[in-house]
Amino acid sequence: MTVYREHIEPPPHESFRLLRWQGSLDEVEVCLADATHMPFVGSGKHWHAHTVAELTFIAEGTGSRFIGDHIGNVHAPELVFVGPNVPHYWSGLEQSSGYSIQVDFESHEARHVFPELRQLDDLLEIARRGILFDPSLAASVGERMQLMEQSTGLSRLTLLLELFCELRELDSSRYRLLCDKPFTLRGETPHSHAISKAIRLVIEHFHEDLTIDDLCEAVDISRATLCRHFKQYTGHTPIGFLNGVRIDHARRMLVEEAGPISEIAIRCGFNNLSHFNRLFLRQVGSTPSQYRSKHT
Numbered sequence: 001m002t003v004y005r006e007h008i009e010p011p012p013h014e015s016f017r018l019l020r021w022q023g024s025l026d027e028v029e030v031c032l033a034d035a036t037h038m039p040f041v042g043s044g045k046h047w048h049a050h051t052v053a054e055l056t057f058i059a060e061g062t063g064s065r066f067i068g069d070h071i072g073n074v075h076a077p078e079l080v081f082v083g084p085n086v087p088h089y090w091s092g093l094e095q096s097s098g099y100s101i102q103v104d105f106e107s108h109e110a111r112h113v114f115p116e117l118r119q120l121d122d123l124l125e126i127a128r129r130g131i132l133f134d135p136s137l138a139a140s141v142g143e144r145m146q147l148m149e150q151s152t153g154l155s156r157l158t159l160l161l162e163l164f165c166e167l168r169e170l171d172s173s174r175y176r177l178l179c180d181k182p183f184t185l186r187g188e189t190p191h192s193h194a195i196s197k198a199i200r201l202v203i204e205h206f207h208e209d210l211t212i213d214d215l216c217e218a219v220d221i222s223r224a225t226l227c228r229h230f231k232q233y234t235g236h237t238p239i240g241f242l243n244g245v246r247i248d249h250a251r252r253m254l255v256e257e258a259g260p261i262s263e264i265a266i267r268c269g270f271n272n273l274s275h276f277n278r279l280f281l282r283q284v285g286s287t288p289s290q291y292r293s294k295h296t
Helices: 108-113 115-129 135-150 153-168 192-205 212-219 223-234 238-256 261-267 273-284 288-295
Strands: 017-023 028-031 037-040 053-060 062-067 070-075 078-082 088-091 096-103 131-133 175-177
Touching: 017 135, 053 088, 053 135, 062 078, 062 238, 070 238, 078 115, 078 135, 096 135, 108 115, 115 131, 115 153, 131 135, 135 153, 192 212, 192 223, 192 238, 212 223, 212 238, 223 238, 238 261, 238 273, 238 288, 261 273, 261 288, 273 288
Parallel strands: none
Antiparallel strands: 017 028, 017 096, 028 037, 053 078, 053 096, 062 070, 062 088, 078 131, 131 175
């Protein structure tokens, strides 16, 4: 799961890109302004960032979301707005569907033609922490995105502007911010590839007995370098990120499976049940048994 610097260009003669997927994130299409569709290979299943903002509606499916320093469960219907240069990634959405709008509201060219776009600055600023909107709002925005898919030309652009005008006016009770602080990943570093590989190893092997030394050996960098640059990319120390991934998977298993909590802890990489319980309480705010009772 390399950290992709995705370069996003809207289709010719269009000002933004509307994507849809049905069944899997492996089957993404661009919805063109003439109401036709074109196959597209996206980066949603990889840890990636881009210079444009992205509004993603997940209509169906479950999985995990990684946005900046945030790790959490996906519960459709879900609407997430990610600001420019915020690294993000969705995992486990093999059976899902949804839409995504990718649009550059900050370019000099856009603001020269439409200076009113500056009215979106506050929304874009808080989107650097990732925004998760109220589920009831998610469903209605999903319907708007479907209408965009069926619309053409200026009608579709009008729908886009009306949508973001409404989002900027929302009361803060209709959404929550996901990251602890604004996240902006700018440029590559000499260690980008190594950190990308370390992130991939954690996500793919979280259930194993991973240590910082294991990661350092696998990516061939020093412990100090790994810890420093890992936090730049994810907002977490390597062990903090590993524990976050483990707890996220444990939360999902507690809801979806009926097995003993001790067994779930072991399958998520925790060999010490007391340690698992303490971390779960610290990160989730409830014990594993309380969490299961509340969500089942």
